[in-house]
Amino acid sequence: MSSKTRILMADDSVTVRRMLTDTLASDPDIEVCAIARDGKEALIRFPMIKPDVVVLDVEMPVMDGIEAVIAIRKIDSRVPIIMFSSLTMKGGQATFDALSYGATDYVTKPTKSGNMQEAVAHIRRELVPRIKQLGQRSSDVRSAAVRSFNSSFSLQRGVVGTLPQESPISFATNSSFAADRFDVLAIGASTGGPNALAEVLKPLSKDFSIPILIAQHMPAMFTSLLAERLTQNSSLKVREATDGVLMEPGQVWVAPGDHHLVIEKQGFRSILRLNREAPENSCRPSVDVLFRSVAAAFRDRALAVVLTGMGCDGQKGCEHIRYVGGKVIAQDEATSVVWGMPGAVAKAGLANCVLPLTDISKQLSRLQQPGRLMSTAGH
Numbered sequence: 033m034s035s036k037t038r039i040l041m042a043d044d045s046v047t048v049r050r051m052l053t054d055t056l057a058s059d060p061d062i063e064v065c066a067i068a069r070d071g072k073e074a075l076i077r078f079p080m081i082k083p084d085v086v087v088l089d090v091e092m093p094v095m096d097g098i099e100a101v102i103a104i105r106k107i108d109s110r111v112p113i114i115m116f117s118s119l120t121m122k123g124g125q126a127t128f129d130a131l132s133y134g135a136t137d138y139v140t141k142p143t144k145s146g147n148m149q150e151a152v153a154h155i156r157r158e159l160v161p162r163i164k165q166l167g168q169r170s171s172d173v174r175s176a177a178v179r180s181f182n183s184s185f186s187l188q189r190g191v192v193g194t195l196p197q198e199s200p201i202s203f204a205t206n207s208s209f210a211a212d213r214f215d216v217l218a219i220g221a222s223t224g225g226p227n228a229l230a231e232v233l234k235p236l237s238k239d240f241s242i243p244i245l246i247a248q249h250m251p252a253m254f255t256s257l258l259a260e261r262l263t264q265n266s267s268l269k270v271r272e273a274t275d276g277v278l279m280e281p282g283q284v285w286v287a288p289g290d291h292h293l294v295i296e297k298q299g300f301r302s303i304l305r306l307n308r309e310a311p312e313n314s315c316r317p318s319v320d321v322l323f324r325s326v327a328a329a330f331r332d333r334a335l336a337v338v339l340t341g342m343g344c345d346g347q348k349g350c351e352h353i354r355y356v357g358g359k360v361i362a363q364d365e366a367t368s369v370v371w372g373m374p375g376a377v378a379k380a381g382l383a384n385c386v387l388p389l390t391d392i393s394k395q396l397s398r399l400q401q402p403g404r405l406m407s408t409a410g411h
Contacts (some may be wrong), residue, residue, distance in 0.1 A: 036061055037167030042068035043116065044092040047347075049140070052087070055155045061164060071100030078104060078236035083111065084167040087159070088135075088262040090117040090126045098130050105134040112136040112157070112369075113115035117127075119143055124257045132261075136369055137162055137223050137231035140251055153316070162223065165342055165370050168307065212359065214321065214399065215333035216295075216302075218240050218326045220319030220349070222249040222341025224369025228259055228389055229339065233284070235393045238267040242335075242399060243302075245273075245293060247322040248317050249341065252289035259286045272382050275306040287317035302329060313345040317374070323349025332357030333398075337392060338383075339363045341373035350382040361395070362386045 039062060043049050049067055056062045068082045072095040074088065086104065090097040101113055115138040124360040129139045139159045142151035202393055204331035221228055225248045233244075250258060262270040262284070273285040273293050279302040289369040291306040312318040319338070323346060326334045336353050338346045340363055350360045362374035362383035367390075378386045387395065 037163055038048065038062040038063050038065045038081070038084045038086060039163065039211045040066045040068070040074060040077060040081050040085075041087040042071060042074035042092065042097075043089040043118075044069055045089070048089070048104060048116075051151060052159075053400055055152050056160065056163070059156075059160055062160070062167075071095030071097060071103070074100055075103050078107065085163050086111060086113045087116055087163070088113060088129065088130075090115055090123055096126075097135075098126060098133060101130050101133045102159035109134075112169065114162055114166065116141060116159070119251060119253065121253065121257075124254050125394050127254070128257055128261050131226050136166060140254075157275075161342065165223070165372070171369065185289075213333060214335040214359075215330045216326055217244045217335050217337065217396070217399075218246065218322055218338065219246045219337045220248075220322065220341070220373065221246070222343065222345065222370075223374055224340035225249070225313045226261070228363065229258075229370075230262060231389055232337070232339070232393045232396065233266040233268060233270070234260055236266065236268055237284075237397075239270065240397075240399075243279050243281055244268075244284040244297075245279075245322060245326065246270075246284070247293060247317045247319045249317070250289050251407065252291075254288050255289045262286070262340070267383060273304050273306060277304045278302070279304055279344055287322065290316055292321040293315050294321060295329040295371070297329050313343055315343075317343050320349040321344035324352045327352035327358060329355050334358035335361070337361045337363075337396075338374045338377045339389075340368035340370055340393075342370045343372050344376035346373050347380055347382065349374040350377050350380075354382055359384050363392060364388050383402040 037058060039337050041052055041064060053067060054062050056064050065083055066077045066164055068077060070092040076178050088097040088100055099114055104113060113135045114126050115130045115135050117123045117140055119140040142227045144153040182371040248258060259270045259272045268284050270284040270286060272288050285304060294305045294365060296305045312320050323336055334353050336350060353360055360377060360383050365371040365375060367388045368374055377383050
């Protein structure tokens with residue numbers, strides 16, 4: 033039986049279909065099994081092909097990508113669906129619609145379509161790794177044998193000589209954080225992040241007074257749309273971060289695409305700063321950059337959450353947070369679209385606890401109890 037990841041793709045552009053087919057087929061681990069011109073064709077071929085991954089254009093005639101996602105999800109709730117969307121405001125809005133209806137991830141189309149070499153390089157860099165990761169996840173048998181971490185996760189493989197020796201915290205009861213006060217909540221996410229962030233923020237009331245900083249791997253323009261969508265689906269006002277703004281309790285800031293987000297301390301004030309320094313882990317914004325900054329500014333009053341995502345961005349930042357006495361929560365494998373980022377943190381022994389997504393949101397809600405929160409003043 034073939035171990036290749038089997039692909040069903042749909043795009044109304046002949047040029048894009050050819051480019052995608054040739055690029056994907058050149059990878060020995062990928063097999064393009066069916067090509068469709070629109071969502072309706074893809075839907076007809078889906079039950080016959082039974083692909084490991086579906087790649088859909090967003091804007092197509094007859095049946096567009098969003099309609100195709102809705103239809104496929106009625107047949108199969110688990111097959112990974114990647115939206116191949118244009119880097120435009122309209123394309124971005126449609127992409128978020130698709131994600132809300134069940135798409136797994138997205139990749140933006142090459143912006144320089146006239147340059148074939150750059151377009152192919154973009155597909156190999158952005159789309160191929162996602163197909164392989166999600167395809168592997170799709171073919172895995174998810175059973176009780178799959179390792180699932182919980183609140184009793186043991187710190188077994190900490191960074192020798194750098195991490196403080198302490199017992200892992202547990203979120204089993206409301207008193208889990210009784211002795212902890214946090215001045216900031218920093219969240220890092222990538223693949224599957226938009227939907228995970230929406231679920232984490234939704235239960236938080238408008239009175240949640242810990243400022244929240246988010247680094248989500250996402251291109252410019254899309255991060256402003258992400259902030260809008262998160263605001264629409266929660267009680268909190270979520271905004272794209274701007275340079276020089278004072279960080280205050282109850283605010284939620286998303287790092288803009290192509291910019292790192294850091295905190296600058298000015299006496300008792302905490303100022304948001306943006307920069308375009310070199311990407312880290314091939315990412316800008318980078319979770320590591322944000323977490324290091326948060327660790328330096330807030331030390332043991334820092335709480336970090338690492339959500340679903342490919343790669344290991346956030347692991348080194350969590351080392352800094354744990355070293356200064358802050359706390360780290362990682363999403364568990366079962367509820368992650370890709371257990372790369374949170375898995376790296378958990379396997380390194382850096383997570384105080386590893387929780388399902390719904391439990392993370394429940395535990396963060398408990399932090400808004402009266403008398404539990406601190407201002408953003410310096411220590």
